[in-house]
Amino acid sequence: MFPELSFNIDHGYLEGLVRGFKSGILRQSDYLNLVQCETLEDLKLHLQSTDYGNFLANEPSPLSVSVIDDKLREKLVIEFQHLRNHCLEPLATFLDYMTYGYMIDNIILLITGTLHQRPISELISKCHPLGSFEQMEAIHIASTPAELYNAVLVDTPLAPYFIDCILEQDLDEMNIEIIRNTLYKAYLEDFFNFCKGMGGGTAEVMCEALAFEADRRAFIITINSFGTELSKEDREKLYPRCGKLYPDGLEMLSQCEDYDQVRTVADYYAEYKELFDDAGTNPGDKTLEDKFFEHEVKLMKNSFMHQFQFGVFYAYVKLKEQEIRNIIWIAECVAQRHRAKIDSYIPVF
């Protein structure tokens, strides 16, 4: 009757853990210190005084940005795996759902890579470890979507999402993009329904987060499709139908032909209007992408306000990813001595 009453029996420890992890997320003052760094060694020294601790201690200098990236990601992955290994149902399914997104990215990365004749070992190292699965490395045997499905994906949890994209066409750039977005659409809708079925605080928080994710994808797909050969009908098929834009907004988006029309669609929705209003392409303005990220960070921070729900796990991973993006951005700026734009990270706390 009240799932909150018994929540702590199964998930209390992990929720406490993840809230503890959250307090290790870098704060504004840390970023202020980080942007002052002159070299990557400085960056390492400062990160040592944060929750990252000695994560770079065993790396011989000189450091490179990619090493930092790997180590940052490794830390997140270790934390996530720890949570995953200690959780019970339904949290286990929930966490698994979170990894599907990475799986989709990995598959697309591998297919695109093989399309461009890159060696598979080089591609594998670029894959996100959270989204790795057993059959992943053999993905390059597939040359058509049907083959991909039959040989590789049928055993993975992504199989049901793939049903919609089995076409007897060759894999080319366009098709890959379509596959990615169709997969994502199916994944988001499935995840959305799963969270909705959970009810309680989880549904409240996660539906909000996933709806935003869906709408963001819809906007981005629309904007990116201008000037490509993607037809309006095809485009409409790619919109995830679990956001706030569904159904009217998506209908309107599918008819859009340029950026300004997208903007008019966004104007009907208060929270998106704000994002589009502040975004710009002029130097000094924040890009639409950054605005979306900012909004996401806000949503994720809010999800920590609710207790007894799974949204915190999702939120933690998302916030941590944002933090990794920030650190990498700063590290790149430091490494390339390109300090003009170093401040355009998105602070979390």
Added chain:
Amino acid sequence: MEGLLRSEEMTLCQMFLQSEAAYTCVSELGELGLVQFRDLNPDVNAFQRKFVNEIRRCEEMERKLRFLEKEVKKDGIPMLDTGDNPDAPAPREMVDLESTYEKLENEMKEVNANAEALKKNFLELTELKHILRKTQTFFEERHTDVPCSEHVQYNQLPYHGTEMLMHAEHHHPQAMHDPSMSDETMGLLGEELPRSGQPLRLGFVAGVILRERIPAFERMLWRACRGNVFLRQAEIESPLEDPVTGDQVYKSVFIIFFQGDQLKTRVKKICEGFRATLYPCPETQAERREMAIGVMTRIEDLNTVLAQTQDHRHRVLVAAAKNVKVWFIKVRKIKAIYHTLNMFNLDVTQKCLIAECWCPVADLDRIQQALRRGTERSGSSVPSILNRMSSKQIPPTYNRSSKFTQGFQNIVDAYGVANYREVNPAIFTTISFPFLFAVMFADMGHGMIMFFAALYIVLKEKQFGARRIEDEIFKTFFEGRYIILLMGAFSIYTGFMYNDIFSKSLNIFGSQWFAPAEPFSLATLSEFKKLQFNPNETYTGSPYPIGLDPVWQMAQNKIAFTNSMKMKLSVILGISHMFFGIALSLLNHRYFQKPLNIICDFIPSLVFLFCMFGFLVLRIFHKWVAYDSSMSQKAPSLLIGAINMFLFNYRDEHPDNPEVYHIPGSLQGFQCFLVVVAGLCVPWMMFFKPFYMRHQARFGQLAAERLRRARRQLEQPNVFENNRRFIRGAEEEEFKHQPLSVQSGDLLNHDHDFDNDQEVVHNNDTSGHLHQEEEQEEPFDFGEVFVHQAIHTIEFCLGCISHTASYLRLWALSLAHAQLSEVLWSMVLRIGFSSSGVGGAFMLVIVFMFWACLTVAVLVLMEGLSAFLHALRLHWVEFQSKFYSGTGYKFQPFCFDQILDHSADD
């Protein structure tokens, strides 16, 4: 006495260290471990500090050492821990150390790379060996099948194999004549089936794959090739070593038969995807045998080379292992020194570093000496200077402790670190803690087990300490060995008083009760199971010399008797403990010169506690002394008496019955007086202090104080001017430091003069930021003071009642402990005694073991833990709340030993 009662007197000092001497001075201070440095650059980032490069070099060295240590551990070479503690090397030696480590690391890496390459080679050869051996069996199965007809052979293949072959036959005959066969896709069946006239040529690849990947691999092959391949696999029994990680992994040999080029590329891709390694495998048996022989010889060659590489690696590591610990200590010391130097300020001329530190006044001489040694070692001609400064900041609390008092100090500190110079209850805890514990744990036998266990650890403490046992539970016991020792000793004593040894009694002096022959003839004794003793007739009149009379052990009403005694005892102990706590608060008030607190806190609380419970204690003693067994009916009831006292209820229930206790009239009046006085104490405590303080704030001394301060501020400009002159002087000539910096030796003698004379001895850089930290006098806030006092009053008054009740746990736990041990005796050990004969002896041995284990596990360990926790609570809550605020912060000196201990744990 003063040293034990209060924390050390501390002082804030300023150090002027010549740049070249700073390193050696800090190194000496680190060895000494008596100085806590303050961070003078809290706003500066870690990477913007002065010695950040040196720290980075240290970290790099540490990384190399960790690498070496890892390699040493991997090879299982024991690392020598000689326990020597080298001094921190001079900064110029850092380069040598760095190059040594660098060389070692490179050598190690090279050796590792070689070994890895060799091992990889070795692995490949071993895998090939296994492939040749296993495929041999696959092919042999085929050979035995050869005489049979083609179809039989097909039928013996697993389902997909069959399908594949059929498929091949019917649909792709052209593939069978595929000319472009590479060396590993040999015609397999072609030679073997010459008479069938169908040149069915199948290709195959052989390889090795991780065993756990086999199922997925097989499934993927089946799906991707639509069942047109045939996989055979066999497990390699012995694990193989992974050359990169050095882990032992299990692998399987597989061989895949397929047909056609398209399938071949596909199969190869899958193999690549699953990280299977493929090896060429010749088709004929002769070739395979030849290859196998070649492989075997190569493996043997490799083995010798590998052994030599390992030997070399071992030699290098053994040499390194001798020094690794010492190197670690050196590097960590250097790093700690530079970290400390980073906290210092650079003076304007860049010639000297300025440090601020807390140090105990009593040790200023030793610090001074350390500085002198440091300066000498660096060869600098200019001495380092130590200045005492006056500061309004609260100094850290530094309690000196020996290994004996450390455990008790930890108990106190766990509650809260004492305020600076507050009465430190640790010294009293050394006795009261084990005593209160023992009251609850009163049993001579269990006490002895505890005592001797602790005695063993204490006697062997050097050996145990040297072994550095990491086990957390053992560590806890080891740290608390003296506490346990005392607890055991006191338990023996209280057990003796309660006359309890494993729930039995000792009859040492002879019981003072006897059974006179008159009513207790043998006949009556054998007739009745229970007999009642009248104390007036069967008691000699003089008590058992010490402790409880053993006769009670047999009495039916033993519990009723001991309960009454133990309850009264715990109330007496508790009230005395609390009185003692209040008395200690007097020491605090006197030391901090707060007469107001004596009048408004100490006296009323003392009076209140006496009126409420002190009187009760007196009545307990009165009852014990004044009433003997002959007039026990007339003895007053303490509980009813106490309740009636507070209710002013002196109605006589049985005015005519002389057998019942009647309160005398004079006592009635006195009791009323006590209750009224106790009642008056409450408003006294609650209102007097805040109102008096308000009065003072308006008209009294505080105003006068403010006036005085204002006058002093008028004089202040002089000091500032003085200071400014000093700064200007510093820029011009260095020796102008001299007039303001006073040798600490002089300061020791007349530090009060110093305080008055030189209010500010700050350097330019630090003064601004110090002034910020010095708090302004807070304006008097009546509401806050009043609320605070009200809370304190209510807490104390309610606390008196609840705390007294809380001390009853002394009785309750003692009762529980006694009962539990009695149950264990009567339910367990008695079974052993009940049977006789040889079987009974065996039985007794078994039962005794059982009983002994339970005694140690339940009665000594578990009950001991529970009594420990209750004693802890009685000290923290009931005792320390009377006088101890515990809001100070601990003195954490810069000390190499601690730093090394700490980093060794990581």
